[in-house]
Amino acid sequence: DLAxxxxxxxxxxxxxxxxxxxxxxxxxxxxxVFSLQRIKPRGTIVILLHKLDSWDNLELLYTFSKFAQI
Structure with a gap:
């Protein structure tokens, strides 16, 4: 499964x-939100992030690291 x-x-x-x-x-x-609602267990989400070192993106990655493999 891929989103x-x-x-x-x-x-x-x-x-x-x-x-x-x-x-x-x-x-x-x-x-x-749409991806997380549709993704199946063990599925993959690919996110395009610009300026990866921005605080908002770092916070997003940190949040995802709490429940997903990055």
Missing amino acids: ICDGQVLRNHPRQSYREQVEASRLILSQL
Whole structure:
């Protein structure tokens, strides 16, 4: 079983000003919710993360390391 989360917000995609800072996080979290709901035991999730050394991505990886093999 395989789930892929690789959708990204395009830089030239028009967004409301109040969504500028949170749109990317909302997108990846939505994809993770759908993937975790559909993945079977011992399945694989592939996530495309830009700026792997950013705090948000490190926190996400740490959270996943608590219950999954990274």
